[in-house]
Amino acid sequence: MWDDLHALAKTAERRRIEDLFAENDKRAGEFSLTAAGLLFDYSKTQIDEQIRAALIALTDAAGLDARRTAMFTGAAINETEGRAVLHTALRNLDGGAVHVDGEDVMPEVLETLDRMEALAREVRGSDVTDVVNIGIGGSDLGPAMAYTALAPYCDGPRCHFVSNVDGADIADTLRGLDPETTLFIVASKTFTTIETMTNARTARAWLMDKGVSTDGRFVALSSNKAAAGEWGIPESRTFGFADWVGGRYSMWGPIGLSLMIAIGPEGFRAFLRGGQEMDRHFETALPHQNMPVLLALVGMWHNQVLGHATRAVLPYDNRLARLPAYLQQLEMESNGKRVSMDGADLSVNSGPVVWGEPGTNGQHAFYQLIHQGTRIVPCEFMVAAKGHEPDLRHHHDLLVANCLAQSEALMRGRSLDEARAIMADKGAEGDELERQARHRVFPGNRPSTTLIYPQLTPEILGKIVALYEHRVFVEGVILGINSFDQWGVELGKELASSLGPVVTGEASAEGKDGSTRQLVEFVHLHRDRD
Numbered sequence: 001m002w003d004d005l006h007a008l009a010k011t012a013e014r015r016r017i018e019d020l021f022a023e024n025d026k027r028a029g030e031f032s033l034t035a036a037g038l039l040f041d042y043s044k045t046q047i048d049e050q051i052r053a054a055l056i057a058l059t060d061a062a063g064l065d066a067r068r069t070a071m072f073t074g075a076a077i078n079e080t081e082g083r084a085v086l087h088t089a090l091r092n093l094d095g096g097a098v099h100v101d102g103e104d105v106m107p108e109v110l111e112t113l114d115r116m117e118a119l120a121r122e123v124r125g126s127d128v129t130d131v132v133n134i135g136i137g138g139s140d141l142g143p144a145m146a147y148t149a150l151a152p153y154c155d156g157p158r159c160h161f162v163s164n165v166d167g168a169d170i171a172d173t174l175r176g177l178d179p180e181t182t183l184f185i186v187a188s189k190t191f192t193t194i195e196t197m198t199n200a201r202t203a204r205a206w207l208m209d210k211g212v213s214t215d216g217r218f219v220a221l222s223s224n225k226a227a228a229g230e231w232g233i234p235e236s237r238t239f240g241f242a243d244w245v246g247g248r249y250s251m252w253g254p255i256g257l258s259l260m261i262a263i264g265p266e267g268f269r270a271f272l273r274g275g276q277e278m279d280r281h282f283e284t285a286l287p288h289q290n291m292p293v294l295l296a297l298v299g300m301w302h303n304q305v306l307g308h309a310t311r312a313v314l315p316y317d318n319r320l321a322r323l324p325a326y327l328q329q330l331e332m333e334s335n336g337k338r339v340s341m342d343g344a345d346l347s348v349n350s351g352p353v354v355w356g357e358p359g360t361n362g363q364h365a366f367y368q369l370i371h372q373g374t375r376i377v378p379c380e381f382m383v384a385a386k387g388h389e390p391d392l393r394h395h396h397d398l399l400v401a402n403c404l405a406q407s408e409a410l411m412r413g414r415s416l417d418e419a420r421a422i423m424a425d426k427g428a429e430g431d432e433l434e435r436q437a438r439h440r441v442f443p444g445n446r447p448s449t450t451l452i453y454p455q456l457t458p459e460i461l462g463k464i465v466a467l468y469e470h471r472v473f474v475e476g477v478i479l480g481i482n483s484f485d486q487w488g489v490e491l492g493k494e495l496a497s498s499l500g501p502v503v504t505g506e507a508s509a510e511g512k513d514g515s516t517r518q519l520v521e522f523v524h525l526h527r528d529r530d
């Protein structure tokens with residue numbers, strides 16, 4: 001399979017994407033698809049019919065249909081942790097029963113949703129002015145990203161997100177907050193994460209320092225209700241979720257509480273409905289009409305076949321500023337694995353490095369490399385047809401024009417002859433003309449995709465997030481890896497706890513490598529100085 005694709009890649013790389021359009025005036029329509037109101041255009045890539053068929057063959061060979069059914073029906077597909085993977089149940093608003101180990105999980109999911117809604121209404125109707133979500137990774141990035149994304153829908157208390165163990169994070173957040181009207185949400189699936197528990201204790205100490213009772217000031221979101229109880233948060237203020245909700249897939253349930261408080265229960269339900277609509281599409285559409293499948297296959301063509309090690313996510317939507325960070329965790333923690341489910345080494349590369357920034361800002365920062373650097377960075381553009389500022393339509397039109405211009409420029413490039421003509425117009429001559437022209441050449445033929453949606457509403461955001469979740473799933477199935485564990489984060493955590501006492505001076509650095517000892521020495525030299 002991979003050999004077929006590598007053979008096809010040799011021919012494809014010699015062709016220009018522009019020529020594919022010249023050869024087939026239906027290319028745009030044939031290499032794009034609309035689903036759930038979103039349009040995904042992958043025509044500005046080297047993919048042709050033969051390549052697409054070979055990519056789709058990967059899904060058959062990997063048994064995607066069976067794996068997808070297994071996920072949606074609660075089989076323990078997270079094999080290294082012996083767990084089902086059912087974040088889709090959290091948005092199964094009008095769906096039927098979903099069984100895990102013979103038990104329907106939906107009554108509990110819906111009851112928790114009802115409790116969340118009751119609390120959200122209570123908080124929105126109270127004197128709470130600020131909500132601080134304390135969590136990290138999957139217990140932070142989803143709600144933080146969505147809160148910024150859905151700013152036009154936020155009509156509840158202000159939300160803040162504290163994640164980093166760096167005291168600067170919580171100190172900067174608490175400064176200016178009123179302890180009498182601030183509610184803290186401690187969001188941690190395990191309720192043991194060092195960053196979150198440290199920040200939660202600091203928040204509690206802050207209230208006590210200010211002479212404010214901590215009663216009713218904390219809410220817990222966790223799978224570990226016992227630990228939340230021991231920490232002092234009563235069951236009535238604790239919202240649990242099952243171990244089959246992975247951290248980076250958890251914003252659809254209790255971890256989304258801050259978002260629900262901000263946009264209201266109806267807005268949150270719209271977000272869930274959007275996710276559910278994408279689920280239905282993913283479950284039922286044929287591969288060549290299936291958006292998550294094609295998004296995954298285009299990504300794999302660029303990464304595993306052509307060898308482009310990174311992909312840029314470029315939302316032309318300022319409110320999606322945190323989406324690249326959210327997708328970094330979703331994609332890199334899920335598919336950054338070097339062994340397949342059975343422990344064997346992967347024969348192809350694992351998932352790519354995902355990075356990005358909103359346009360147009362990125363254009364004035366790193367697009368230089370994307371256009372003229374020696375490495376190719378496949379770009380994933382995203383843009384809404386319509387903004388939320390009716391009085392600033394001209395801004396939005398410019399934004400859209402810039403987004404479309406970038407994908408066109410990446411594909412077309414500018415030839416040496418065109419660059420020479422530009423320099424000749426400017427009056428350059430001879431060697432100087434030639435030298436200057438070479439700097440103005442754009443190789444072009446650089447692939448990009450565009451996801452375009454009507455407007456960034458809660459429902460559309462739900463669709464986009466679910467689309468990317470399923471893309472990760474498809475890539476993981478094809479690679480034969482477990483997209484739902486994260487063993488790669490463990491070693492650093494273990495070493496950090498052994499280094500804690502070394503940093504404070506309670507334990508010696510003996511036995512550590514020379515570099516670590518030298519760094520610790522530097523810290524000791526400076527940490528107690530005024």
Ligand SMILES: O=P(O)(O)OC[C@H]1O[C@](O)(CO)[C@@H](O)[C@@H]1O
Nearest residue numbers: 137138139188189190193247489
């Ligand atoms: O919700 P928790 O248990 O605090 O974990 C936070 C994050 O830490 C990780 O386990 C990685 O260390 C993520 O997968 C998770 O989202």
